[in-house]
Amino acid sequence: MNVFEEARMKLAQLHTRRHFLKSFTAGLGGAALASLVGGAAYASSGLGASSGALGTAGVGGLLGLDPLSPRPPHFAPSAKHVIFLHMAGAPSQLELFDYKPILAKLDGQITPPSLLEGRKFAFIQGAPKMLGPQAVFKQNGQSGAWISNHLPHLQTVADELTFLKAMHTDEFNHAPSQLLMYTGNPRLGRPSLGSWAVYGLGSENQNLPGFVVLLSGAAGPDAGASVYGSGFLPTVFQGVQCRSQGDPVLFLSDPDGVSRDMRQASIDAISKINQQQYEETQDPEILTRIAQYELAFRMQMAVPEAMDIGAEPAYIHQEYGTAPGEISFANNCLLARRLVERGVRFVQLFHWGWDSHGAGESEALNFGFLDRCKETDRAITALIVDLKRRGLLEDTLIVWGGEFGRTPMLENRSGQDNPFVGRDHHSDAFTMWMAGGGVKRGFTYGETDEIGYDPVSGRVHVHDLQATILNQLGFDHTKLTFPFQGRNFRLTDVGGRVIREILA
Amino acid sequence: MPLMISNRFAKWNLIAISVLLSVVYFGIETAGQSPDLFRFFGRLHPIIVHFPIAVIVCALIFVVLNKMRWVSIPDNVVNITLVLGSWSGVKAILAGLWLAQTGGYPAETLFLHKVMGFGATSLCAILIYLRTSDHRILSKPVLGRLCWALMTIWLVVGGDLGGRMTHGKGFITQYAPGFVVAVLGQPNPMKERFDLSTPGTTTVFDGIISPIFVEKCSSCHGGERQEGKLGLHTMEAISTHEGDEPLIVAGRPEESLLIKRISLPEGHEDHMPPLFNAKPLSFSDAELIKWWVEEGASFETLIADANLPADIYTILQAYGLGEIRTGVFALDIPAPDSTLIANLRAKGVLIDILAEGENLLSVTCKGVASCFTAELDSLAQQVTWLDLRGSDVTDVALTKLASFPHLTRLNLSNTGITGDSLAAISSLAFLEYLNLYGTKVSDASIQHITPIKTLTAIYLWQTAVTPEGVALLKAALPEAEIDTGVLEN
Numbered sequence: 003m004n005v006f007e008e009a010r011m012k013l014a015q016l017h018t019r020r021h022f023l024k025s026f027t028a029g030l031g032g033a034a035l036a037s038l039v040g041g042a043a044y045a046s047s048g049l050g051a052s053s054g055a056l057g058t059a060g061v062g063g064l065l066g067l068d069p070l071s072p073r074p075p076h077f078a079p080s081a082k083h084v085i086f087l088h089m090a091g092a093p094s095q096l097e098l099f100d101y102k103p104i105l106a107k108l109d110g111q112i113t114p115p116s117l118l119e120g121r122k123f124a125f126i127q128g129a130p131k132m133l134g135p136q137a138v139f140k141q142n143g144q145s146g147a148w149i150s151n152h153l154p155h156l157q158t159v160a161d162e163l164t165f166l167k168a169m170h171t172d173e174f175n176h177a178p179s180q181l182l183m184y185t186g187n188p189r190l191g192r193p194s195l196g197s198w199a200v201y202g203l204g205s206e207n208q209n210l211p212g213f214v215v216l217l218s219g220a221a222g223p224d225a226g227a228s229v230y231g232s233g234f235l236p237t238v239f240q241g242v243q244c245r246s247q248g249d250p251v252l253f254l255s256d257p258d259g260v261s262r263d264m265r266q267a268s269i270d271a272i273s274k275i276n277q278q279q280y281e282e283t284q285d286p287e288i289l290t291r292i293a294q295y296e297l298a299f300r301m302q303m304a305v306p307e308a309m310d311i312g313a314e315p316a317y318i319h320q321e322y323g324t325a326p327g328e329i330s331f332a333n334n335c336l337l338a339r340r341l342v343e344r345g346v347r348f349v350q351l352f353h354w355g356w357d358s359h360g361a362g363e364s365e366a367l368n369f370g371f372l373d374r375c376k377e378t379d380r381a382i383t384a385l386i387v388d389l390k391r392r393g394l395l396e397d398t399l400i401v402w403g404g405e406f407g408r409t410p411m412l413e414n415r416s417g418q419d420n421p422f423v424g425r426d427h428h429s430d431a432f433t434m435w436m437a438g439g440g441v442k443r444g445f446t447y448g449e450t451d452e453i454g455y456d457p458v459s460g461r462v463h464v465h466d467l468q469a470t471i472l473n474q475l476g477f478d479h480t481k482l483t484f485p486f487q488g489r490n491f492r493l494t495d496v497g498g499r500v501i502r503e504i505l506a
Numbered sequence: 507m508p509l510m511i512s513n514r515f516a517k518w519n520l521i522a523i524s525v526l527l528s529v530v531y532f533g534i535e536t537a538g539q540s541p542d543l544f545r546f547f548g549r550l551h552p553i554i555v556h557f558p559i560a561v562i563v564c565a566l567i568f569v570v571l572n573k574m575r576w577v578s579i580p581d582n583v584v585n586i587t588l589v590l591g592s593w594s595g596v597k598a599i600l601a602g603l604w605l606a607q608t609g610g611y612p613a614e615t616l617f618l619h620k621v622m623g624f625g626a627t628s629l630c631a632i633l634i635y636l637r638t639s640d641h642r643i644l645s646k647p648v649l650g651r652l653c654w655a656l657m658t659i660w661l662v663v664g665g666d667l668g669g670r671m672t673h674g675k676g677f678i679t680q681y682a683p684g685f686v687v688a689v690l691g692q693p694n695p696m697k698e699r700f701d702l703s704t705p706g707t708t709t710v711f712d713g714i715i716s717p718i719f720v721e722k723c724s725s726c727h728g729g730e731r732q733e734g735k736l737g738l739h740t741m742e743a744i745s746t747h748e749g750d751e752p753l754i755v756a757g758r759p760e761e762s763l764l765i766k767r768i769s770l771p772e773g774h775e776d777h778m779p780p781l782f783n784a785k786p787l788s789f790s791d792a793e794l795i796k797w798w799v800e801e802g803a804s805f806e807t808l809i810a811d812a813n814l815p816a817d818i819y820t821i822l823q824a825y826g827l828g829e830i831r832t833g834v835f836a837l838d839i840p841a842p843d844s845t846l847i848a849n850l851r852a853k854g855v856l857i858d859i860l861a862e863g864e865n866l867l868s869v870t871c872k873g874v875a876s877c878f879t880a881e882l883d884s885l886a887q888q889v890t891w892l893d894l895r896g897s898d899v900t901d902v903a904l905t906k907l908a909s910f911p912h913l914t915r916l917n918l919s920n921t922g923i924t925g926d927s928l929a930a931i932s933s934l935a936f937l938e939y940l941n942l943y944g945t946k947v948s949d950a951s952i953q954h955i956t957p958i959k960t961l962t963a964i965y966l967w968q969t970a971v972t973p974e975g976v977a978l979l980k981a982a983l984p985e986a987e988i989d990t991g992v993l994e995n
Contacts, residue, residue: 074859074860074861074862077861079861206856206870345872387991391965391991392919393963396915476861502815
């Protein structure tokens with residue numbers, strides 16, 4: 003078999019039945035058939051073709067279109083940007099926002115069996131002791147929101163926040179719960195929240211990714227890059243990790259001995275070949291590849307500019323507590339503002355080390371947890387204030403939370419005298435908060451029982467949170483779908499309710 | 507010897523019935539409140555009344571069948587049937603009079619109903635007399651036919667009036683097929699239950715609450731009958747109701763008799779609507795009524811202006827409430843020229859269509875030199891969010907903004923403007939968001955925006971505006987939040 007025969011063989015293999023049908027729908031001229039197989043109905047990026055772009059079009063719908071060009075959502079949005087601050091490991095709501103004085107009275111008592119029946123815990127075994135709040139709480143602002151002394155800065159902006167006090171999730175281990183939070187499903191393989199957003203909206207800034215991920219802390223999220231992956235969506239929609247130290251984006255700079263001009267020439271040549279290949283095979287992933295090469299080239303200039311926090315004035319560093327060149331959550335908060343200013347749709351921050359079991363110093367509520375609070379409190383507050391005075395909080399939705407909550411009981415894994423206190427994973431009740439982006443200000447939705455063990459009102463599932471975030475971006479979460487393996491998938495699976503109670 | 511209805515019998519029958527009816531009528535009407543036993547008998551009226559109707563219809567069928575020569579039923583049998591009809595009629599009238607005494611029935615309808623009842627019964631007795639008579643004139647068939655016709659009409663119309671008083675108007679036609687409704691000319695209240703198509707001009711009461719009252723309450727508390735002296739069929743009837751307990755306490759459903767009665771357990775004897783003889787309120791109906799009272803029981807609030815909590819919104823959505831459009835979204839904006847958009851995009855101007863099916867645009871001119879081109883001017887009707895931050899826009903260019911009537915968000919931050927020409931935008935009728943941070947606006951120039959009463963957010967961080975200037979602005983625009991970048995607590 004010579005090289006030409008090999009090429010023809012390869013091409014024939016690429017021509018699946020589906021590609022055949024797609025390629026010939028235009029010839030058949032049947033609009034119905036075209037839409038049936040996701041064909042060429044979706045033409046230009048012009049105004050007329052913009053409606054109906056979402057949902058039904060899918061992979062085929064992206065034919066002939068730059069996948070990152072801006073697209074209108076289902077209805078007028080309240081938010082154009084989202085900054086999701088994820089405290090990986092799950093911070094304790096009982097030490098930060100969910101004030102339970104009765105729990106303090108019960109401190110040290112053995113948990114009655116009635117509270118443990120039918121419950122699953124990650125680590126707690128037998129009958130644990132109750133653990134009172136390891137913090138001093140006070141009410142703040144006009145809204146009187148309870149925030150503990152661990153977050154003294156956040157206390158000053160309490161009136162900007164909407165608390166969801168009765169969140170619950172289905173999973174009690176980190177990785178599945180993080181996957182559920184971001185992909186709507188506890189197993190691998192689904193697109194993440196930010197990917198859905200960029201799939202729906204395209205990117206505002208054509209020189210930067212629409213979905214940027216910033217990591218800080220000793221490790222990444224337990225579920226790995228899947229929590230910002232694109233799943234079955236074209237990979238152009240996956241989150242791009244930008245680093246605050248070294249090259250912001252790996253493999254972006256020109257290799258030694260290759261000039262920018264040569265780089266441009268080679269990318270042009272590769273794109274041309276890819277274009278040919280696409281025309282022959284109609285594989286939409288090739289379009290994605292072309293878009294990614296070209297975006298990467300444009301990013302060579304735009305990303306270093308956006309990521310250079312050294313350009314910020316001294317008072318900004320003072321407010322955020324940032325130091326250029328470090329890897330820190332504070333730096334990432336400042337970067338988040340800079341990225342949003344430059345039109346990035348979705349900025350995902352992960353901070354690590356909130357898994358306060360109390361099995362060691364670094365993960366104890368009375369040690370490591372306090373460090374995590376200090377690392378984040380000032381920067382988060384500065385981010386809210388900074389976005390607000392710039393008029394950006396109006397259309398930027400900030401979401402804060404972990405993947406689940408923590409138990410009102412003490413977890414003492416070793417069963418011995420332990421100088422460190424901690425709590426186990428708890429999926430039935432935890433607190434998240436939002437700010438800006440068209441949600442109410444100084445508002446609390448949902449309530450837990452006297453010990454913060456179960457919701458008593460305003461119970462909100464992770465899918466409800468996702469539906470609400472998409473709603474603020476202008477999407478009906480039931481209609482933002484993608485056809486895969488024979489059916490339409492969506493972020494919220496078969497659940498989700500927009501939490502209208504918290505919308506301004 | 508079998509009973510033969512003679513003319514003589516018929517005469518005495520007629521006289522007896524006439525006398526009895528007169529005595530009974532005047533007796534009951536003047537006697538005042540009757541004992542409970544009679545009232546119990548009165549409640550049986552809706553049951554008893556069907557007997558004379560059935561018997562008289564039976565006699566009519568006999569006559570028609572005889573006439574058609576399909577059967578041969580002796581005249582005497584027909585006459586006996588009519589005698590039974592007349593006397594059961596008397597019984598029904600007696601019960602009816604006692605029932606009417608319990609009150610709550612609209613006087614006019616009740617009077618007509620009585621006339622029909624008395625008339626039909628009397629005609630029945632007269633008919634027997636005519637049928638047995640051998641008088642030259644009285645025995646003429648035309649008189650008999652006239653009697654039959656009049657009696658039948660009065661039975662049908664009188665029966666319908668009775669039904670209306672017990673079940674409410676439109677009871678029969680409610681579920682009737684379309685052609686029946688068309689023939690009878692009755693609207694079908696189930697079809698368009700609530701009027702939610704024009705939330706901007708329909709009040710909550712007219713569009714949502716009144717239809718529930720009319721459908722579920724007005725058979726007993728309506729124009730034709732007012733049990734407990736309560737009518738829920740009109741605004742006037744509700745607002746003028748007087749009782750021991752207030753029917754509605756605006757904003758306090760738990761103190762409103764209306765809400766108390768509909769919230770009682772179903773088995774409770776005071777539960778409304780009553781389990782017998784009424785359509786129950788659905789969960790949604792009860793929630794909507796409570797919501798209306800909670801929100802002040804207003805007759806004027808428009809649906810579009812009402813505070814719609816999430817659960818109420820969900821209920822109304824199920825009844826077809828579309829998106830409530832206000833402000834610029836309520837306007838009819840012409841579609842923008844797509845080639846203009848393409849040209850501007852090619853120059854680097856970011857243009858987003860606000861949403862699918864909308865003609866409004868969001869325009870961002872960051873990093874684009876001299877954004878105010880003739881092309882952008884041509885999109886003036888469509889641009890509602892205009893982001894000029896960091897651009898080279900000048901005070902002179904700013905004057906052009908007056909011709910962008912549908913602006914709701916305007917971002918001029920980090921530009922060189924001094925604000926002297928801000929007066930030009932004071933005519934903008936929808937502007938909510940104005941970002942002037944990082945500009946040279948001053949205490950004096952910022953006051954140009956005070957006529958824009960729609961403003962809700964003004965950003966003045968890093969400007970020359972002093973706390974005094976902010977205070978002046980705040981006084982003129984109390985609804986607006988003015989952000990100077992300084993934390994208030």
